[in-house]
Amino acid sequence: MKKLFLILAGLTALFLAYATYLALKVAPTDALQGDVYRIIYYHVPSAWTAFLLFFINFIASVQYLARTKASLQKAVQWFVIGIGVVGVIATFLPQVQALLPTGMRPSAVATTVLAIPAFYFLLGWKFPGDRMDMLALTAAEVGVVFCTIVLVTGPIWARPVWGIWWAPGDIRLTSTLVLWLIYVSYLVLRRFSSSAQTQIIAAALAVFGALDVPLVYFSIWFFRTQHPQPVIGGGGSMDPRMLHTLLISWMAFLCFAFLVCWSRFRLELLKREAEQAEAMESLVGAGTAAKASLPLSRSAR
Amino acid sequence: MNSFWAVTTATLVKDIRLEWRSKDALNSMLFFSLLVVVIFVFSFDPLAEESRHIVGGLVWIAFLFAAVVALNQTWARELRNQVLDAYRVSPAPANGLFLAKTLGNFIFVCVLEALMAPLFVIFYNLHVLGPAWQLVPIALLGTWALVVNGTFFAAMSLRTRNREIMLPLLLFPVSIPAVIGMVAGTTAILTGENSAHFYIVLLLTYDVVFTTASLALFKTILHAE
Amino acid sequence: MTENPAQSAIIVSGVVKQFGRFAALRGVSAEFDAGKFHAILGDNGAGKTTLLRALAGLAHPTQGTIRMFGQDPQDSSREIGYMAHPSLLYDEMSGMENLRYFARLYEIGGDERCAEVIRAVGLDPELTRPVGQYSQGMRQRLSLARAILHDPKLLLLDEPFSNVDVHSAREMVILLKNMRGSGKTIFVVTHQALLLDGVADEFVWMQEGRIVDRTAAPVRAGETL
Numbered sequence: 249m250k251k252l253f254l255i256l257a258g259l260t261a262l263f264l265a266y267a268t269y270l271a272l273k274v275a276p277t278d279a280l281q282g283d284v285y286r287i288i289y290y291h292v293p294s295a296w297t298a299f300l301l302f303f304i305n306f307i308a309s310v311q312y313l314a315r316t317k318a319s320l321q322k323a324v325q326w327f328v329i330g331i332g333v334v335g336v337i338a339t340f341l342p343q344v345q346a347l348l349p350t351g352m353r354p355s356a357v358a359t360t361v362l363a364i365p366a367f368y369f370l371l372g373w374k375f376p377g378d379r380m381d382m383l384a385l386t387a388a389e390v391g392v393v394f395c396t397i398v399l400v401t402g403p404i405w406a407r408p409v410w411g412i413w414w415a416p417g418d419i420r421l422t423s424t425l426v427l428w429l430i431y432v433s434y435l436v437l438r439r440f441s442s443s444a445q446t447q448i449i450a451a452a453l454a455v456f457g458a459l460d461v462p463l464v465y466f467s468i469w470f471f472r473t474q475h476p477q478p479v480i481g482g483g484g485s486m487d488p489r490m491l492h493t494l495l496i497s498w499m500a501f502l503c504f505a506f507l508v509c510w511s512r513f514r515l516e517l518l519k520r521e522a523e524q525a526e527a528m529e530s531l532v533g534a535g536t537a538a539k540a541s542l543p544l545s546r547s548a549r
Numbered sequence: 550m551n552s553f554w555a556v557t558t559a560t561l562v563k564d565i566r567l568e569w570r571s572k573d574a575l576n577s578m579l580f581f582s583l584l585v586v587v588i589f590v591f592s593f594d595p596l597a598e599e600s601r602h603i604v605g606g607l608v609w610i611a612f613l614f615a616a617v618v619a620l621n622q623t624w625a626r627e628l629r630n631q632v633l634d635a636y637r638v639s640p641a642p643a644n645g646l647f648l649a650k651t652l653g654n655f656i657f658v659c660v661l662e663a664l665m666a667p668l669f670v671i672f673y674n675l676h677v678l679g680p681a682w683q684l685v686p687i688a689l690l691g692t693w694a695l696v697v698n699g700t701f702f703a704a705m706s707l708r709t710r711n712r713e714i715m716l717p718l719l720l721f722p723v724s725i726p727a728v729i730g731m732v733a734g735t736t737a738i739l740t741g742e743n744s745a746h747f748y749i750v751l752l753l754t755y756d757v758v759f760t761t762a763s764l765a766l767f768k769t770i771l772h773a774e
Numbered sequence: 775m776t777e778n779p780a781q782s783a784i785i786v787s788g789v790v791k792q793f794g795r796f797a798a799l800r801g802v803s804a805e806f807d808a809g810k811f812h813a814i815l816g817d818n819g820a821g822k823t824t825l826l827r828a829l830a831g832l833a834h835p836t837q838g839t840i841r842m843f844g845q846d847p848q849d850s851s852r853e854i855g856y857m858a859h860p861s862l863l864y865d866e867m868s869g870m871e872n873l874r875y876f877a878r879l880y881e882i883g884g885d886e887r888c889a890e891v892i893r894a895v896g897l898d899p900e901l902t903r904p905v906g907q908y909s910q911g912m913r914q915r916l917s918l919a920r921a922i923l924h925d926p927k928l929l930l931l932d933e934p935f936s937n938v939d940v941h942s943a944r945e946m947v948i949l950l951k952n953m954r955g956s957g958k959t960i961f962v963v964t965h966q967a968l969l970l971d972g973v974a975d976e977f978v979w980m981q982e983g984r985i986v987d988r989t990a991a992p993v994r995a996g997e998t999l
Contacts, residue, residue, distance in 0.1 A: 313766070313769060316769055426722060426725050426726075429721075429722035429725070430722040430723060432722075433718050433719050433721075433722045433723075436715075436718050436719075437705075437706075437709065437715065437718075437719060440709045440710050440711055440715055441708065441709040441710075445708050445773040445774055448769055448770065448773040449705045449708070449709075449770060449773060452705065452766045452769065452770055453702075453705065453719060455762065455766065456698070456701075456723050456759070456762060457722070457723060459758055459759065459762055460722075460723045460725075460726060463726040463751070463754065463755055463758065464725060464726045466726070466751060466754075467725075467726040467729040467730055467751055523794065523795055524792065524797075526795050527792045527793075527794070527795050527796050527797040528790075528792075528797050528800055530795060530796055530797075552881050555878055555881070556878060556879060559875055559878035559879070560875075563864075563867075563875045566867070566871075567864060567866050567867070570866050570867075571866060626864075629864075629865065630860045630861045630862055630863055630864070630865065631858060631860040631862055632862050632863065632864060634832055634856070634858055634862055635856075635862040635863075635876060635879075635920065636879065637831075637832055638830050638831065638832060638851055638854055638856040639851060639876070639879040639880060640851040640852045640879070640880065641878075641879035641880075772834075772848065774827075774832060774833045774834060
């Protein structure tokens with residue numbers, strides 16, 4: 249286990265170094281923005297990684313909540329299968345295809361939709377019991393880190409290109425910020441909640457947060473958006489070398505995120521095991537003894 | 550179903566009676582939002598023309614903060630003497646309690662808004678240019694949006710340390726779309742520059758989504774221990 | 775387990791309840807007979823209250839299961855009467871108003887039953903004073919009245935005699951003795967074991983989150999009064 253981790257860590261380091269080399273040396277300079285655009289090789293992969301992690305957090309939270317009751321678990325399973333089936337069929341109906349933004353292929357949408365049940369069952373199988381909650385926590389923590397990178401690199405890029413640090417009306421900026429706020433509040437809740445009920449409460453908050461995302465998106469939809477169109481699936485033209493670099497960067501970031509998640513998960517597992525062992529040994533008597541000795545120490549003074 | 554409504558009404562009546570006797574929530578809420586209004590008046594002293602553009606934001610910020618005061622009070626009442634446990638051991642449906650609490654808060658915050666709205670009109674010399682009646686659905690839907698999530702999150706933060714600080718930390722991020730809807734909708738009506746229909750639909754969607762989610766999850770939250 | 779399910783009304787198997795870095799229950803396994811009076815004794819922090827809360831369905835075991843009349847405790851809430859250390863009553867309302875509210879939760883209409891239980895615990899249903907002004911003894915009695923309001927099969931009482939004068943305590947014991955006679959199963963967590971000498975059918979001794987002994991008299995083997 250430890251060996252595998254070290255090997256993966258070495259590979260990830262190499263991968264990240266290669267991605268950096270591609271980003272700085274190989275990828276061509278943007279005709280309009282100059283070299284400053286190269287920050288997207290960090291910005292965009294971080295964003296995708298963060299969204300993926302938040303998605304995992306959502307799936308894990310739903311599953312954790314569903315597990316509180318056997319009947320609920322069944323219902324949610326069928327619902328998830330239903331999403332997969334309906335989603336795939338729907339993308340091949342001409343009416344639905346007409347609604348898709350230009351350049352977005354139906355097969356791509358179908359695969360994305362299929363990812364929901366796939367993730368759901370894969371995670372359910374791999375993370376039994378309380379491990380599901382640990383997964384949700386890990387994904388949220390690492391997700392917030394990557395989301396922070398997105399929110400920091402964004403303005404650094406925006407200042408020279410747009411001339412402003414922040415565009416309040418922009419849909420992607422604002423919804424990413426709100427997403428970040430929601431997950432920070434999730435982490436705050438986990439910190440401040442007493443441990444017996446934290447997991448269920450946090451899972452409920454994660455579900456609320458996930459429900460909020462489309463609403464945030466639509467609420468800002470009315471404003472004109474300043475953000476560049478999505479680089480993939482948005483139909484924009486992009487130098488193939490740029491796309492190549494971007495995808496390699498993303499792969500490297502994913503490996504890195506996986507590695508961080510893995511060690512964080514192990515840490516949480518060990519922490520909980522230690523906590524449980526400690527809980528079974530610790531005696532409340534120790535606490536009352538300390539209280540009882542208080543007057544004594546006072547009189548000694 | 551019959552017992553569900555019986556429990557909801559009984560709890561609502563009980564809450565209103567308790568509030569009537571102590572007036573804890575309503576008094577602190579009223580005074581608090583009065584303070585916010587006065588501070589705003591000192592901070593911004595705009596012309597009538599400008600005020601139309603900013604009052605939408607000020608009004609709802611004041612109500613949002615005041616609502617948090619009320620929301621923190623609702624469950625505090627159930628925690629004294631741990632009365633909540635008496636509810637939890639009874640066969641009464643959890644959602645009956647939730648709905649009663651939400652309705653109670655909705656009534657309190659609506660009363661507050663009805664009392665405070667004239668103050669804004671006076672202090673800021675407001676003159677509505679758009680269809681004024683649309684302010685009513687925006688206020689009702691917006692208040693429900695704040696209160697339904699607020700009641701749920703207040704129940705969630707019941708068992709956390711620093712309970713009273715927790716509530717806004719949880720409530721505000723998730724409420725952002727609702728706040729955008731309320732503020733932008735109110736501004737649209739005050740200035741009469743564009744239609745508020747989109748925001749009314751947005752608030753309605755928000756209300757439906759989160760009322761459903763709260764009702765679906767409240768039982769799990771209430772019995773989490 | 776047993777031939778007759780009615781005999782072992784409550785089956786607790788391997789229950790662990792962990793609160794963060796402290797486990798209040800550490801593997802409790804026991805069967806309790808129906809229609810008997812069980813007194814739970816032990817030092818502070820021995821896990822008595824947590825066990826009672828787990829039996830009431832208020833606390834979910836971290837590990838292990840509890841079966842009550844063949845059901846999950848949460849599904850048998852109609853059969854459980856629970857009296858906690860805090861009063862579980864609203865201080866601002868009178869005794870009758872309190873009980874009237876709780877009666878709605880159990881779908882009991884009318885005032886007759888409320889008045890009946892208030893009289894049964896030796897209080898006056900006409901008393902209009904809010905519960906906050908009651909003496910400790912009166913509050914305990916009313917709390918007991920709330921627990922027996924819906925005529926449950928199983929009574930879970932957490933320190934019903936603490937802070938009560940000897941006279942009231944004896945009256946409550948007689949009341950419980952009568953209820954035991956009418957076939958109820960009763961659990962009482964208490965420090966005053968002697969008060970239940972000859973009344974309780976068995977004494978369950980807890981220590982450090984485990985049941986260490988079960989005796990027929992309020993003394994353990996090798997101990998003297």
